[in-house]
Amino acid sequence: MSRDLxxxxxxxxxxxxxxxxxxxxxxASSARPANLKRFANxxxxxxxxxxxxxxxxxxxxxxxxxxxxxxxxxxxxxRMINRDWSFNRLQLAGQLELERLEVINDFHAVAWxxxxxxxxxxxxxxxxxxxxxxxxxxxxxxxxxxxxxxxxGGDGGxxxxxxxxxxxxxxxxxxxxxxxARLRExxxxxxxxxxxxxxxxxxxxxxxxxxxxxxxxxxxxxxxPSCRATMQQFYHFLxxxxxxxxxxxxxxxxxxxxxxxxxxxxxxxxxxxxxERFTDKNRYADYMRAIPxxxxxxxxxxxxxxxxxxxxxxxATH
Numbered sequence: 517m518s519r520d521l522x523x524x525x526x527x528x529x530x531x532x533x534x535x536x537x538x539x540x541x542x543x544a545s546s547a548r549p550a551n552l553k554r555f556a557n558x559x560x561x562x563x564x565x566x567x568x569x570x571x572x573x574x575x576x577x578x579x580x581x582x583x584x585x586x587x588x589x590x591x592x593x594x595r596m597i598n599r600d601w602s603f604n605r606l607q608l609a610g611q612l613e614l615e616r617l618e619v620i621n622d623f624h625a626v627a628w629x630x631x632x633x634x635x636x637x638x639x640x641x642x643x644x645x646x647x648x649x650x651x652x653x654x655x656x657x658x659x660x661x662x663x664x665x666x667x668x669g670g671d672g673g674x675x676x677x678x679x680x681x682x683x684x685x686x687x688x689x690x691x692x693x694x695x696x697a698r699l700r701e702x703x704x705x706x707x708x709x710x711x712x713x714x715x716x717x718x719x720x721x722x723x724x725x726x727x728x729x730x731x732x733x734x735x736x737x738x739x740x741p742s743c744r745a746t747m748q749q750f751y752h753f754l755x756x757x758x759x760x761x762x763x764x765x766x767x768x769x770x771x772x773x774x775x776x777x778x779x780x781x782x783x784x785x786x787x788x789x790x791x792e793r794f795t796d797k798n799r800y801a802d803y804m805r806a807i808p809x810x811x812x813x814x815x816x817x818x819x820x821x822x823x824x825x826x827x828x829x830x831x832a833t834h
Contacts, residue, residue, distance in 0.1 A: 527826055528571070528578035528614065531622060531818030532563055532585040534598035534659030535714075535776070538816055539570035541578065542823045549819040551576070563601050564611050571612065581609065582618040582826055584625030584818045586660060588679060594619060598659045620677075620825065623662035626654055626774055627675030628821035629814070630666040633772065637814040639782055641773075642791030644808035650768030653761045654812070655680070656775025657716070657754065661709035665765040676765070681709040686756055688793075695749070698723040708757045711750065714777065720753075721746040735781060751785055754778075755793025762807050763800070770808045779811055 527542035529549060537557055540549030551574050560566040563585070571578070587596045595602040609617035630652040653665040663680030666673055685708045687693040699706040699719060711720045714731040721727065721734050725742045737743035754773075762771040771794070778785055795804040814820060 526576045526578045526580075528567070528581040528612070529819055529822040529826070530567060530570070530581075530583050531625065531816065531822070532566075532583060532596075532601075533557070533622060533776075534586050534596065537563075537566045538819060539567065540816070540819050541574070541576055542582075542826055549816060549823060552816065552819070557599060557601075563603050564608055567608075567612055578614065580616045580618075580826075581612060581614045582620070582822045584620055584622040584822050586622045586662070589619060589621050589624075618825070618829070620822075621662075621664075622818055623654065623656065623664040623774075624675055624677040625818040625821035625825060626656065626662065626812075627664035627666050627677060628824040629817040630654060630675075630769075630772060630821075631673060632820065632824065633810075633812060633814060633817070637812065637817075638772070638810040639813055641785055641809045641811060642794075644770075644806060645802070646806035647808060648768045648806070651766050652769040652772060653758075653765045653767040654772040654774055655712075655758060655761055656773065657712040657714075657777045658775035659714055661707075661712045661716070662775065663761060665761075665767065666769070667765070668769065680761065681712070682707040683757070683760075684708075685711055685753065686760070688752070688756055692749075692752070695720070695723045708753075711753050712757060717746065717750060717777075720750060724749065731777075735777065735784075747784065748788060751788035751790040752793050754785075755790045755796075758790075758809065759794045759797060759804060762794075762804070763797070767807055770810055772810050772812050774812045774817055779813060779815075782811055782813075785811065 529542045530539045537555045540552040555566050592605040605619050650668050656662040661681030665676040667676050685706050687696050696706045710716050717731045717734050734743045734746050758771050797804045
């Protein structure tokens with residue numbers, strides 16, 4: 517028989533990043549996640565452990581589940597890149613006593629949220645020369661660098677996802693070429709994620725100044741000139757990578773920034789040269805000026821996207 521996924525009472529949804537896991541319930545009666553709780557992954561040994569902890573803390577018994585996880589998804593076996601967690605989707609469904617469990621990449625989920633993000637859920641950086649419908653792209657520096665896009669079109673559009681955080685980091689001038697050369701000497705390939713992430717900020721600071729500080733010290737310092745210089749360079753690199761993503765995806769509807777770093781430092785990116793670097797494309801400067809850039813201020817875009825993803829699912833047949 518066919519089960520109606522969309523009128524069923526309760527879904528377990530979870531956004532599993534490298535550092536934190538956010539769990540909630542998706543109820544048919546509400547578009548917003550309910551019973552939201554956040555867990556530090558360092559306190560748990562596996563995805564199953566943190567999800568079991570959440571289920572034990574609530575009164576409801578979900579029938580289905582959907583997870584957004586910071587890992588490439590290719591089949592039922594899932595292995596995270598920035599945390600030593602792995603699981604099999606079918607086995608995890610059995611452990612959680614769920615009839616059906618869907619697993620998608622975390623920025624695949626964020627992409628599902630993009631069409632509904634507006635108003636108080638975003639803050640514009642700079643001013644665009646036009647505001648249009650169309651494709652939207654998103655990248656998010658956090659424990660890693662997530663990248664995805666929403667491709668507008670028939671049936672409301674669809675998300676596009678991949679591993680865009682691992683594209684090669686571009687140099688726009690000699691100073692950046694020197695920084696990237698130093699990073700290559702240490703790491704080999706210098707991807708965008710090598711700089712545009714929490715660990716990347718530490719690596720960037722070391723390449724620029726030859727000293728090691730924590731990412732919190734670097735991002736939060738307002739008096740240390742070396743930390744300020746690192747963050748200025750971080751936003752230059754972010755502007756370059758964001759611009760290339762927007763051009764590649766034709767993101768007329770906007771370029772969005774998510775992740776754990778930038779939304780926590782909105783005034784910092786506003787004061788930076790991010791927007792100037794984003795639009796600095798020579799003959800395509802007008803093209804870029806017509807693309808707005810936003811920081812997502814919705815604290816749980818992955819969960820919001822999972823709820824939208826669920827609404828598109830076809831019923832299971834038993």
